[in-house]
Amino acid sequence: MIPLSPADRECLGRARVARLATASPDGQPHAIPICFVFDGASLYSAIDPKPKRDPKRLRRLANLRANPRAAFLVDHYEEDWERLGYLLLHCRVEILEAGAERARALALLAEKYAQYRDMPAFGEGPVIRLVPEGAHHWTSAGG
Amino acid sequence: MIPLSPADRECLGRARVARLATASPDGQPHAIPICFVFDGASLYSAIDPKPKRDPKRLRRLANLRANPRAAFLVDHYEEDWERLGYLLLHCRVEILEAGAERARALALLAEKYAQYRDMPAFGEGPVIRLVPEGAHHWTSAGG
Numbered sequence: 584m585i586p587l588s589p590a591d592r593e594c595l596g597r598a599r600v601a602r603l604a605t606a607s608p609d610g611q612p613h614a615i616p617i618c619f620v621f622d623g624a625s626l627y628s629a630i631d632p633k634p635k636r637d638p639k640r641l642r643r644l645a646n647l648r649a650n651p652r653a654a655f656l657v658d659h660y661e662e663d664w665e666r667l668g669y670l671l672l673h674c675r676v677e678i679l680e681a682g683a684e685r686a687r688a689l690a691l692l693a694e695k696y697a698q699y700r701d702m703p704a705f706g707e708g709p710v711i712r713l714v715p716e717g718a719h720h721w722t723s724a725g726g
Numbered sequence: 727m728i729p730l731s732p733a734d735r736e737c738l739g740r741a742r743v744a745r746l747a748t749a750s751p752d753g754q755p756h757a758i759p760i761c762f763v764f765d766g767a768s769l770y771s772a773i774d775p776k777p778k779r780d781p782k783r784l785r786r787l788a789n790l791r792a793n794p795r796a797a798f799l800v801d802h803y804e805e806d807w808e809r810l811g812y813l814l815l816h817c818r819v820e821i822l823e824a825g826a827e828r829a830r831a832l833a834l835l836a837e838k839y840a841q842y843r844d845m846p847a848f849g850e851g852p853v854i855r856l857v858p859e860g861a862h863h864w865t866s867a868g869g
Binding site (some may be wrong): 600602605606608610613614615616618640652653655656658660662669671700725 | 732742743747748749750751752753754755758759777782793795796797798799801803804807812814816825841849862
């Protein structure tokens with residue numbers, strides 16, 4: 584991983600939603616909104632269970648296995664365009680199907696999002712680990 | 727382009743910000759937040775001028791020229807997870823450097839976003855046209 588600035592770490596700690604862009608090996612882009620947690624080094628996001636029942640989710644995981652790179656975006660939009668900003672992280676992706684790191688990530692996700700604690704199927708699917716390898720921070724204010 | 731449902735068209739007409747995912751020809755994903763306008767068939771977004779001074783922007787345009795495909799995402803997040811949703815459009819991308827279509831798109835953008843009307847450099851850069859070729863609509867409520 585790369586070192587992140589205190590401002591970037593604070594941004595990752597505060598954000599409730601991010602957007603994850605992936606691509607098939609032949610370069611077809613894909614994007615979804617995701618919930619995630621940042622443990623200070625990596626980002627973790629739970630994949631909904633039952634992917635076998637959903638061809639689109641199966642394909643997304645297949646894409647990630649074949650091309651384990653992602654762009655992770657946290658941004659801020661408001662109508663005052665002096666206050667726009669985003670943090671883009673280029674990440675290496677690992678899919679955690681089992682094990683202690685996956686269990687720890689699920690606990691962190693449930694700690695951050697109360698919503699997960701009420702979901703019976705939470706924790707049944709894989710967890711993706713995103714390891715930042717490049718960061719680009721931009722604000723309209725130039726900060 | 728593909729036919730979009732009335733709900734999807736309404737979503738595109740209302741949204742103020744979207745996220746655009748692209749990929750380099752070898753599959754490195756990229757994502758940025760964008761402002762855009764929907765004319766009922768295509769989506770248009772203005773690229774900031776002065777790309778020659780910004781190597782990252784130059785690379786982004788080079789990526790789009792080499793791999794003119796994008797994923798265009800409009801989503802809704804709130805803490806009530808019964809009310810989540812997104813619209814993902816797989817798009818073909820065209821870069822408009824000049825001409826009547828570019829001028830019309832800039833006029834539509836300035837009509838939608840008052841912020842552009844006060845920007846001296848608005849309209850100096852290229853405009854990208856996104857032609858939807860596939861749509862995926864999801865809501866947590868199943869609608």
